[in-house]
Amino acid sequence: MPLLNQGELRALLERELPGALDPTRPVNRYGNVEATHQLEVEDQASDTMGDTSPPPATGDAAAERQADVVDKEEPSVPPLSQDDAVVRAERLPDVAAFLRDRLGYDYLSRVTAVDYPAYGLIEVVYHFYRIEGGPGQIVRVRVPRDNAVIPSITPMWPGANLEERVCYDLFGVHFPGHPYHKRIYMWDEFEGHPMRKDFEKIGDSYYHFKWKGEGGEE
Amino acid sequence: MLKTEELQINIGPQHPSTHGVFRLMATVDGETVVHLEPVFGYLHRNHEQLGEIWTYLQTITITDRLDYFNSMINEHGYCMTVEKLASIEVPERAEYIRVIMSELSRILNHAAAIGFWLQDMGSWGTTLMFGFRQREMIMDIFESVGGSRMMCNYMRFGGVARDLTPNLVEQINLFLEGFPQFIDDFERLMMENEILLARSRNVGVLPKELAAAYSVTGPVIRGSGIPYDIRRAEPYSIYDRFAFDIPVGSVGDVYDRFLVRMEEMRQSHRILRQAMEQLPQASGSYINQAYKAASKQQGLRLPAGEAYCRVESPKGELGYYIVSNGGNSAYRYGIRAPSLINLTALNDMCRGYTVADIVVILGSIDIVMGEVDR
């Protein structure tokens, strides 16, 4: 079977599974659609580098330029990937089956979630590979943060079992159809999902040391 | 026929055979396992979030704590991911040093894993110590090179922290000289042992099709007969330069996994031999000169984007997923932990076997809780 690049996979999915791709452009935190954010990034790039290629990552000058780019936008949010196949949540099992049975991507390496509060999204990323080897395919599902529901692919692909539970536990993505839809790491009574960006962090650092006068030992 | 009632029993979390704080809820019918539900989270420390708080350089130190048996490979995978994202070149010599350390780590892990597995089976002490002595020798090498026996913190972006001195090369060569004798002894010690054969042959069978569907990796999938090894499937670093065989099993039982691990140690030795031969000719320094200073590494800001890199850890496929927002710490730092995913298949492997087989099957998966619970 031929190897597909990202664009080809999108074209193929559009042809073979009409309606599977997610046409909506996510809204960014400025209330604009995602495309403008893309432009913004490009603008920055042209300001600092004069071309749109990613900055070289070596050398002092490059590091400084990168630092400049970062300091302009704070806190910065990574732009959402535009190249990969973004799939509607409800069509994910179809796409997964299509990848496995028709395209031969028979090995699911990873299911993981990324939280983008700035876009109001949680992105769940599926990495598919082939057992024989070679590069893999990435399929993304973007769901709203307050209603993160994706049909489980565990019934057809048992390898996703624990990864989906991790996504549920730490990110609060619900997977209806999962055979054992429970928290995996946190205890059952735990409230909230700790890997979400807005989860209140307490106790990031531990130390008992106190300076003089603060009630420490000395 | 007499009707029996199913009983639920807990194995762990404080059980010597669960390799850490890990709990198994087994539903048994008499002595036969009907259902097995692993319960995780006793060692959970939200490692992935720590990776979002700490800088990229600081995070190297906690990748050691994932699978604490082979910190070198964990670091290798993590550094590869960051290098991919930042397009940092790694000099050839550094790649060789990394491969040497990774393969030593694989031997270390398998020697200890087989020792623990045999210990689970009731061969108290002796066999474990055989494996541990070998592990000790490798840890001495790690200590000389990285400073610590287990938490090596040796790899850096663009290379490694210290060069291999001639003294260390000599030490590694000495180790490699003695290794065939060790593996022969180790094999003769247990390979044909009737008790081992009785307890491991046709126990915990995982058929080929199921293994692929369950996404299990490492010796488990190879034991089931699928030659899936990332060093071959998607060669990373300089693994395409070495000749080595991928051992696979024919039945997919516990015994096959044991044999696969044994053979993998031999193959690692083969890779090491080639790597040590080629090391003097390798060009470049032990680290990319532009990133030699620790302050350069600490202030490293990755361009916005994401990368997913996989390496073949002794437990299976270890993947790092990093999303960068252009800052000096990751926006999202995720790990595909082979030990965790391999446990997906535990229920299917154990169903139908006896309670005593559970520990043998669990031992054959070779889990490390630091990685399972992260």
Next chain:
Amino acid sequence: MTATPEQTTATQTALQPVGGGGVVVVERKQPGQSYGQGIAKGMAVVIRHFAKSFTSRIDDKSDQAGMFTVEYPEERMELPEAYRNMPVLLYDDKTGQELCTSCFQCERICPPKVIHITQAKDPNTGKAVPAAEEFIIEYDSCMSCGLCHEICPFDAIKMDHFYELSTHDHLAMDQNKAALDRPISYYQAIAPNLWAAVEANAMKKLQNNVKRRPGNIGVAPHMIGKTQKALPTAAAAGAGAAAAARPKTPVAAIGKNMSPEKVARLEAIRAAKRGGATMPGESEIVAPSPVASGESGLHVAESQAGLAPSPATTPAPATGPVAAVGQSMSDEKKARLEAIRAAKRAQGGGQ
């Protein structure tokens, strides 16, 4: 990419990808014809190793059979130079000037954030001085990653080799500057090559910084007054002696900075425990009592190594933190070992 000339000129042709290799199906052993054959085979291996453990010792990494264990605490493993346990601060032997300039690089890089520094200020002008007023490391939550020592631009913070840190008192593990200070000669003794690589640079930087330190600022606390009054040559000797008299153990050093009553209490506890497995503490070092069982082991090891038997008369740096196993080998034994190794290598080549 900043490649060195060798990097660019080195030919890539020498290392062509050989790759290859196939898939092997592992051979499954069948149960032996007569029951017990496999077990007997395994037992033969065990017995061979067991017998060998009485006759020979594994000194060589390629040896497989023989005695392998090290009888701690009488014997200790030789620690490699790169070994890292806990960070310590260095000061110059002669002048007592600390290398640290409180640049806060280590505080920033420390992953568990256990380093706390305050910068010294000139009492007259109120300006910051390149020296640390106070430097605290929480040893109990230090993860020994060594990043502080790697990033330090002044080579002021180094990783110690001392590892017997166990204590029942968590708070006592907070080490202040006085407890962290070690003379350069100590570090030179435990890691000669590592120090040699950075020495010139570090000392040059120190000279520059000393110029900007008024008075006793930046001098290791216990060195104050000892170096200023004496003549330069005598100062060096005095510093050496002071370094020798200094306790090697950080735990003992904790006592040095505690209030007198606490020290007294600790001494009482130690006295009560003496005869048991106490840590070689300050008092033992000052007045060595060879009969104390906790100490005697160390003495045996040291005399085996052919070193001076009493740690009080020997400067701490010269003995190094431990008497190594390798060092206890006599010269003829080493020569014999070399011969064996050579023979083995020849054999291996012939096969």
